[in-house]
Amino acid sequence: MTTHLSKITLFSIMKFPTFKLEEYFSHSEFKASYLMGSSDAESFSLQEILALADDDTRSIWETLRLGYTEVQGSPLLRNEIAHLYPGLQADNILCFAGGEEAIFCTFLSLLNKETHAIVVTPCYQSLHTLALSFAGSVTTIALDEAQGWKLDLDKVKDAIRPNTTLIIFNSPNNPTGALLNEDEVKNLIDIASSHDIYIFSDEAYRLLGRSSLTWDAPVASLYPKAISLSVMSKAFGMAGLRIGWIATQNKELLKSIEFTKHYTSICNSGLSEVVSLIALRAKDIVLKRNCEIIDNNLSILDNFFGDNHTRFSWVHPSGGCVGLVTFNIATPIDIFAQELLDNTGVLIIPGSIFDIEGNTFRIGFGRKNFPEALEKFETYVNRYAKESSYS
Ligand SMILES: Cc1ncc(COP(=O)(O)O)c(C=O)c1O
CATH class of the missing domain: 3.40.640.10 (Type I PLP-dependent aspartate aminotransferase-like (Major domain))
Known part of the structure; x- marks a missing residue:
């Protein structure tokens, strides 16, 4: 009886909610060509x-x-x-x-x-x-x-x-x-x-x-x-x-x-x-390389947000290689993010994964191919804007 009860107690303690971010990555990360939502710096061989x-x-x-x-x-x-x-x-x-x-x-x-x-x-x-x-x-x-x-x-x-x-x-x-x-x-x-x-x-x-x-x-x-x-x-x-x-x-x-x-x-x-x-x-060599990638990517992003301020807004990140972007779009962000991935191979992380309401997404700017990913993203958003009623 005691054994049975302790098993039940253990089981109920060990039930965890779905880890939304890891679940999202598990079905999309290795299909994506451009990880524009990732939170890690460029890896090394x-x-x-x-x-x-x-x-x-x-x-x-x-x-x-x-x-x-x-x-x-x-x-x-x-x-x-x-x-x-x-x-x-x-x-x-x-x-x-x-x-x-x-x-x-x-x-x-x-x-x-x-x-x-x-x-x-x-x-x-x-x-x-x-x-x-x-x-x-x-x-x-x-x-x-x-x-x-x-x-x-x-x-x-x-x-x-x-x-x-x-x-x-x-x-x-x-x-x-x-x-x-x-x-x-x-x-x-x-x-x-x-x-x-x-x-x-x-x-x-x-x-x-x-x-x-x-x-x-x-x-x-x-x-x-x-x-x-x-x-x-x-x-x-x-x-x-x-x-x-x-x-x-x-x-x-x-x-x-x-x-x-x-x-x-x-x-x-x-x-x-x-x-x-x-x-x-x-560490000085490793961190220097990764921070320089961020210097470059953040400058590109600042220009991008300057040019597209009616569509996107964000609070400029102070540290790390991620930020949260608000996207002025009628389509729910989860649907947009899936279509973006299917059509371009660019992965962003919808804010819903972090229980954030509204059309927000996490952007990650730690990777070397970020400029290329952003270009693909921009082309897709421009096409999307023309083809849909959103501007
Ligand atoms: C803030 C934060 N803490 C901890 C972790 C987990 O780190 P690790 O991938 O080394 O398990 C992550 C991973 O994304 C994270 O973003």
Whole structure:
């Protein structure tokens, strides 16, 4: 009887809502010729990354044995990652098979049915739906588009309850490209610390954006109860490695999150760890290339939106390689996006995937072939405008 009941309880806990974005990608990403909605930077070939290896990492690569690896991630890799977090060391870092596993394990550790979480939206879906799955209650705070996707900190303050355990936000934000500034982060930390609440800061797009952008310290370096998330998938353009990590000053918390990883991936791929190590040691080269692609693509986009301001509007993204575009069109965006893909091979992500109302779509400008994709998009929109009643 007990076994039967515990199976039912487990089953009901483990039912998650459809992950709309991943589902959308799963049936369209590999059919598309132009990923104009993707959120990662241009990827590198293995050959290009291995060419960046120093003597030490080349030897590690060549002598790598394909056994299990350390649960926490290789010490060398964690040491390299720790350089990104002032004041933190290798033992403040826990690696995962991508950011998604890090979100899953962290939320599973920190949230339960007695707890309340605050989630800033719109966001990468699992930040919201996994909080909903694991916490007893969740309050969402929407970024304000009219204020340039600003976070209203008073709303965060008002949402706090006695059982609030975690405040979750993502900066640079997916899908808007909004970035919390230094003062906003400081104020958010003040709010969290005065109520002894954890902060989960999804920094997957950190270090990616215009070359001229300067970066404030990651939240994990600033607040003892903060967990910063980052990945090889976005700024480094190496999503296929499936390497992500969390950084926190709180080693006890890190240990409890590590225990949940025993039930998910156990450890990372050794191959991916070594490639990540090489890429992180050469981060100046890797990030420079990706930020320069964004410089170029954003300039093209600014001209495009200038020329087409009656059709499109957006809040200029402050960081990352995505932004949310409002399209002045009568056709529902989901239908338009499907027709666009079928006719041109250009993929955009309808705002409905992020539960955003109206005709909006996410645009991704991290890829080298973005100018070509935008040209195809523009030609199609012009033809569409002529053939339909919309102008
Ligand atoms: C904000 C954000 N966090 C986390 C992830 C997941 O990262 P990964 O692909 O490394 O699992 C994504 C992926 O799109 C994302 O956009």
